[in-house]
Amino acid sequence: MDLLNAFIAVLNYVIVPATAYGAQLALGALGVTLIYGILRFSNFAHGDTMAFGTALTILVTWAFQALGISFGPLPTALLALPFGILGTALFVLGTDRVVYRYYRTIRAAPIYITMVSVGVMFVMTGLTRFIIGVGEIKFDDGARFLITAREFKTLTGLAEPLAIRSTQAITLVAAGLVVWALFWFLAKTRTGKSMRAYADNEDLALLSGIDPNRVVMVTWIIAAALATIAGTLYGLDKSFKAFNYFQMLLPIFAAAIVGGLGNPLGAIAGGFVIAYSEVAVTYAWKKVAMYLIPGWEPESLLQLLSTEYKFAVSFAILIIVLLFKPTGLFKGKSV
Amino acid sequence: MKKLLLASAALALTAGGAFADDVKLGISLGFTGPLESMSPAMADGAELAMKEVSDSGKFMGGATVTGVRGDSTCIDSAAASATVEKLITADGVKGIVGGMCSGETTASLQNVAMPKGMVMISPSATSPALSTLDDNGLFFRTSPSDARQSDVMTDIIMEHGIKSVALTYTNNDYGKGLADSFAAAFEAKGGKITINAAHDDGKPDYSAEVAALAAAGGDALVIAGYVDQGGSGILRGALDTGAFETFVFPDGMVGSALETNFGAEVNGSFGQMPSSEGEGKEKFLELAKAAGFDGSGVYSAEAYDAAALIMLAMAAANSTDPSVYKEKVMDVANAPGEKILPGELGKALELIAEGKDVDYQGASSVELIGAGESAGTFREIEVKDGKIETVRYR
Numbered sequence: 203m204d205l206l207n208a209f210i211a212v213l214n215y216v217i218v219p220a221t222a223y224g225a226q227l228a229l230g231a232l233g234v235t236l237i238y239g240i241l242r243f244s245n246f247a248h249g250d251t252m253a254f255g256t257a258l259t260i261l262v263t264w265a266f267q268a269l270g271i272s273f274g275p276l277p278t279a280l281l282a283l284p285f286g287i288l289g290t291a292l293f294v295l296g297t298d299r300v301v302y303r304y305y306r307t308i309r310a311a312p313i314y315i316t317m318v319s320v321g322v323m324f325v326m327t328g329l330t331r332f333i334i335g336v337g338e339i340k341f342d343d344g345a346r347f348l349i350t351a352r353e354f355k356t357l358t359g360l361a362e363p364l365a366i367r368s369t370q371a372i373t374l375v376a377a378g379l380v381v382w383a384l385f386w387f388l389a390k391t392r393t394g395k396s397m398r399a400y401a402d403n404e405d406l407a408l409l410s411g412i413d414p415n416r417v418v419m420v421t422w423i424i425a426a427a428l429a430t431i432a433g434t435l436y437g438l439d440k441s442f443k444a445f446n447y448f449q450m451l452l453p454i455f456a457a458a459i460v461g462g463l464g465n466p467l468g469a470i471a472g473g474f475v476i477a478y479s480e481v482a483v484t485y486a487w488k489k490v491a492m493y494l495i496p497g498w499e500p501e502s503l504l505q506l507l508s509t510e511y512k513f514a515v516s517f518a519i520l521i522i523v524l525l526f527k528p529t530g531l532f533k534g535k536s537v
Numbered sequence: 538m539k540k541l542l543l544a545s546a547a548l549a550l551t552a553g554g555a556f557a558d559d560v561k562l563g564i565s566l567g568f569t570g571p572l573e574s575m576s577p578a579m580a581d582g583a584e585l586a587m588k589e590v591s592d593s594g595k596f597m598g599g600a601t602v603t604g605v606r607g608d609s610t611c612i613d614s615a616a617a618s619a620t621v622e623k624l625i626t627a628d629g630v631k632g633i634v635g636g637m638c639s640g641e642t643t644a645s646l647q648n649v650a651m652p653k654g655m656v657m658i659s660p661s662a663t664s665p666a667l668s669t670l671d672d673n674g675l676f677f678r679t680s681p682s683d684a685r686q687s688d689v690m691t692d693i694i695m696e697h698g699i700k701s702v703a704l705t706y707t708n709n710d711y712g713k714g715l716a717d718s719f720a721a722a723f724e725a726k727g728g729k730i731t732i733n734a735a736h737d738d739g740k741p742d743y744s745a746e747v748a749a750l751a752a753a754g755g756d757a758l759v760i761a762g763y764v765d766q767g768g769s770g771i772l773r774g775a776l777d778t779g780a781f782e783t784f785v786f787p788d789g790m791v792g793s794a795l796e797t798n799f800g801a802e803v804n805g806s807f808g809q810m811p812s813s814e815g816e817g818k819e820k821f822l823e824l825a826k827a828a829g830f831d832g833s834g835v836y837s838a839e840a841y842d843a844a845a846l847i848m849l850a851m852a853a854a855n856s857t858d859p860s861v862y863k864e865k866v867m868d869v870a871n872a873p874g875e876k877i878l879p880g881e882l883g884k885a886l887e888l889i890a891e892g893k894d895v896d897y898q899g900a901s902s903v904e905l906i907g908a909g910e911s912a913g914t915f916r917e918i919e920v921k922d923g924k925i926e927t928v929r930y931r
Contacts, residue, residue, distance in 0.1 A: 214778055215751050219744035338765065340798070351779020363779030440742070440770070450741045481745045486732070486752035503732060503753055509746045510708065510735050 203360070208493035210362040212485075214351075220481040221474070222370040222439060225377035228473025229432035230450065231457040232384065232466055233425045235534070239401045239464035240421045241302075243315035248429060249451035250326035251294060253444045255430030256437045257334040259286030260341050267343065276372070277344035277438055286434065291426040297322055298422055306418070330444050339442040344368060369439040380431055381470060384424070388466070393420055401464070452513070453480075456520050462534025471531055479519055480512040558600035560857050562587060562847060563624035565635030565645065565657075566840075567611030571738075571766070572637060578834030579660060580606055582821075582841035582900075583634045585828050586882065590848045593883030595890065597857070602848060609636040612709075614644035621645040625653050631857040632847040633657045634840060639664030640710035646676055656859040656866070658846055660839035663788075663811075664714035668908055674863050679839040679846070679903055681811050681913025683711075686787060687719040689809055689915045689931060690759070691726050694785060697807065699756040701729040702785065705746065705771055706761035708735040715761045715787060731755040738766040743774045751780035757806075759785040764792040776802055784808075788835075791918060791925065800923030807928070812916035813838065813901040814930050821879040821900030838900030839911075845882055845899055846870055852889045870905040872896045 230252060237245040245251075262282035266272070273281050301322060305315050347353075348371055351363030388394040393416070400407040400417045408414060433447060440446070457476045461468025486503040507515065523531060564583050566576040584604045591601040605628045607620035617636055624630045633655060636642035642662040650657050651673055658677045659667075665684040670676070694702065704720060706712035712735070720730050732753035736746045750758060750771075758781040762768025768790050775781045776799070786795065786808030795803070821841060825832025832838065847862075849869040854862035869885075874894030877885040885895045897903055904912045917928040 211752070215744070215748035215780070219742075219748070219774075219778070223742050223744060338769070338794075338798075347777075351777075355779070365778050367777060436741070440773075445739055446741050449739060453741070477742075480742070481748060484745045484749060486749045489752045489754065503749070505749060505752075508734060509749050510737070512745045 204493040204496060207360055207362045208490045210360055210364050211490055211493070214362065214364045216478075216481050216485055218364075218366060218370060220477045222367075222373045223481070224474035224477030225373050226432055226436045226439065226473075227450075227453055227457045227477055228470040229377055229380060229428055229435065230454040231461065231469035231473050232381070233428035233432065234454055234458045235461070235464055235466060235469040236421060236428070237425050238458070239466075239534075240397055241306075241315075241418065243312045243319065244455070244463075245425075246316065246319045246451065247297075247323035247326055248425075249447045249449075249454065250323050250330060250444075251290065251426065251429040252433030252436070252450070253330045253442075253447035254293065254326050254333075255286050255290035255426065256433035256442055256447070257330050257444070258289040259283055259430060259434045260334060260339060260437070260442060262286060263341050263343075273344070275345040275368070277342050277369070279341055279343075279434055279438055280372070280376075283431065283434055287427045287430045290430045291423045294422045294426045295419065298418065327444070327448065334442075334444070336444060339437075341442060342369060342438045367439065369435070373435045373439055376431065376435055380428065381466075384428075384466065387424075393417075397421060453477075453516060456516050460520055460523050460530060462530025462532040465530065465532045465534040468530050468532030468534050475519065475531070476516045479515045483507055483515045484509045484512050558597065560597065560600050560602045560848075560851070561605050561628055561630045562602060562844060563607055563621070563628065563630035563633035563635065564604045564840075564844075565607045565609045565617065565620055565624060565633055565637070567637040567641070568606065568608040570611040570613070571763070572611045575661075575835050576637065578831055578837040579637075579840040580604070581828070581830040582825070582832065582834075582837040582839075583660075583844040585824060585830075586841045586844040586848065586879075588828075589824075589880070589882045590845075590886070593886060595883055595886040596848060596852060597855070604634075604844075605630055607635075609638075609641050609645065611636075611638040611641055614641050617641035617645045618648045621649045621655075621657075625649065625655050630655075631851070632859060632862075634843045634847070635659060637661050638709075638711065639667060639714060643667060643670065643710070646670070646672060651675060654860050656847065656850075656863050658843040658866070660843045661836040664710050665718045666710070666714055668910060670908075672908070674909075675859065677843075677846070677866055677905060677909035679842040679899075679901060679911050680836065681911045681915075682907075683715040683787075684718045684722075685913050686809065686811065686915065687715065687722040689917075690719055690785065690787060691722045691728065692931075693807060693809060693917055694723070694757065694759075695726060695728065697757075697783075699783070700727070701731055701755045702757045702759050703731045703750045703753050703755040703781070704733045704759045704761070705736050705750055706733075707763055707767055707789070708737050711789070712761050719759065719761070719787075729755075736762065736767045736771055738763065740767060740770070743767065743770040746771055747774035747778060747780055750775065751778065755781070757781065757783040757785055759787070760790055761787050763789045764794045769794065769798060772799065772803070786918075795920075796923060796925055802923075803920045804922065805920065807917070807919040809915045809917050809931075810835075811913050812930070813914050814916075815902060817878045817898050817900050817902055824880055832900075841879060842897070842899035842901050842903050845879075846897060846903070848882070849877075849885055849889065849895065849897055852886050853895075867905055867909060869895055870897050870903050 457472035461472025706716035788810035874896035
């Protein structure tokens with residue numbers, strides 16, 4: 203029984219939240235890594251693209267709610283998601299046309315384009331706040347829990363609670379579907395193959411007759427879709443606040459770099475590595491230890507590092523990985 | 538001719554010095570930054586007191602008082618110091634209502650106001666560290682120290698029969714000051730703090746913080762944070778994972794967002810905030826309504842009182858020199874003397890002119906103790922059926 207309690211405590215406070223957070227980071231990192239791999243620059247506007255996409259999705263969600271359309275126990279925002287993706291894709295294609303295309307045709311060094319993306323980020327930051335405001339918005343209208351802490355306790359009679367939010371389950375399922383679809387697209391379809399060819403060797407790809415404009419367009423559309431999905435899932439699970447998406451840029455980039463920039467598999471692994479390290483390294487193991495070793499009540503909390511250092515943990519991992527494997531855990535491009 | 542002109546100009550200038558008399562008071566509050574929504578009502582409160590004194594025509598032989606607003610940003614100490622510097626040197630203010638947040642107030646007081654000998658009365662800086670600061674008698678506040686809030690919070694928690702709590706605070710001067718003084722007060726009364734952990738505002742995820750708090754355990758969780766910032770993130774996580782069922786909310790967490798975002802989920806949780814009741818407060822609310830702003834805003838009444846105290850002290854000292862009138866602030870604020878409520882500043886000035894004592898009560902029942910800070914009354918609240926309800930004042 204005590205063994206079970208210890209397991210449930212770890213599951214409830216470490217594994218479940220870290221897995222959901224990891225999936226959100228992984229989806230964000232996938233978008234960053236895709237742009238880096240194919241368009242060859244670090245897109246600092248990605249966090250705000252997520253915010254922009256989520257803002258559009260929220261607006262459509264509100265429209266649906268006003269019309270009385272709902273998605274049963276699932277949040278209405280999932281229905282609104284395609285519209286959000288469409289709007290965001292159009293917006294980033296417009297940005298590419300107005301801003302990035304020029305730098306691509308003059309073959310500017312990646313660092314210039316990265317700086318340009320910082321400019322785009324500021325414009326998008328302003329635009330998002332202009333459209334939807336700076337406040338906190340909750341738009342999750344589905345069933346909140348698969349199982350609540352109290353239900354679990356009465357059901358099992360265990361001392362430790364276990365709660366699983368429906369948004370956490372949705373995040374995992376959606377992330378799994380999206381990743382599967384992306385890998386299938388990159389591996390099996392003609393467009394996907396041409397994108398990989400373009401990423402591997404631009405000149406050779408052009409010589410073999412691949413249309414660069416098409417590759418760029420498809421990349422932006424996929425990146426916009428990934429950003430909107432990641433942003434909406436995160437917003438459903440926590441809440442929407444434009445500023446938080448900007449804050450997420452840091453862990454997202456850490457995830458992409460740890461995994462290996464330009465490598466989709468690496469982005470996913472990186473997302474989970476960052477999320478787990480943030481939660482697990484700062485976890486206080488006192489309660490678990492008390493269950494495992496009966497009759498022992500430790501004086502301290504058995505906490506390796508206090509929670510203020512959780513960002514330090516992910517960046518320490520980042521530095522260690524870059525020291526020993528400059529291309530990241532999975533073979534990406536060196537920065 | 539030229540000489541004549543010069544002479545008359547000089548005469549005009551000296552005449553200006555003798556009758557003129559527009560006394561300027563600085564209002565240094567965080568008009569931008571994390572508390573920007575609170576600042577306008579506070580500045581309106583301070584300006585209401587100035588207008589009342591000006592209109593009475595009894596201040597320093599008919600002088601008027603005008604407020605000069607400056608942005609203290611609440612979080613940027615350098616910007617706040619620059620603002621206070623500008624208020625003193627460029628605008629020539631004779632006293633300052635401000636600053637707003639504890640860290641910024643300490644910095645601008647030590648770096649600018651003390652070297653320049655300027656009086657500052659803060660309506661809202663509550664850090665206990667300000668009580669012991671060596672301020673040359675230049676600093677006062679019309680809000681109570683968080684050390685006092687900690688005592689009140691300890692009593693309330695103990696009365697609920699709770700002996701062990703987990704504690705988390707927002708990582709700034711306010712949060713840390715409140716958490717430390719509460720931990721000391723609670724442990725002195727025999728309570729147990731299982732963990733005292735900081736959380737940062739505006740972070741994307743609070744799972745790690747909630748996990749650590751839950752592992753430490755306790756009968757309740759005290760959240761010394763902001764309801765529209767990280768405090769909500771912690772509360773949401775703790776509720777969802779079933780880590781805690783009872784929460785204790787200090788002033789930063791008691792707000793309308795608590796009702797709208799959590800409502801019935803935090804039924805049975807309780808807390809307290811500095812707040813006054815009674816005749817003074819009601820009169821202030823009426824005056825504010827007539828002046829066209831909401832006087833029930835947090836610390837709006839305290840700002841009115843801060844401005845009123847500066848002006849009454851000036852009148853009592855018959856001088857606008859901060860180094861002179863600073864001695865009178867405690868006299869006008871405390872007994873003995875006739876009690877003065879909002880709207881009676883004219884009467885107070887008359888009494889002072891007659892050489893009588895006044896005991897300024899104002900909108901927040903001002904009673905300055907210790908090094909010149911409000912003793913403070915607190916509103917004990919409890920969440921019932923998703924609504925914040927007042928239990929009593931203490």
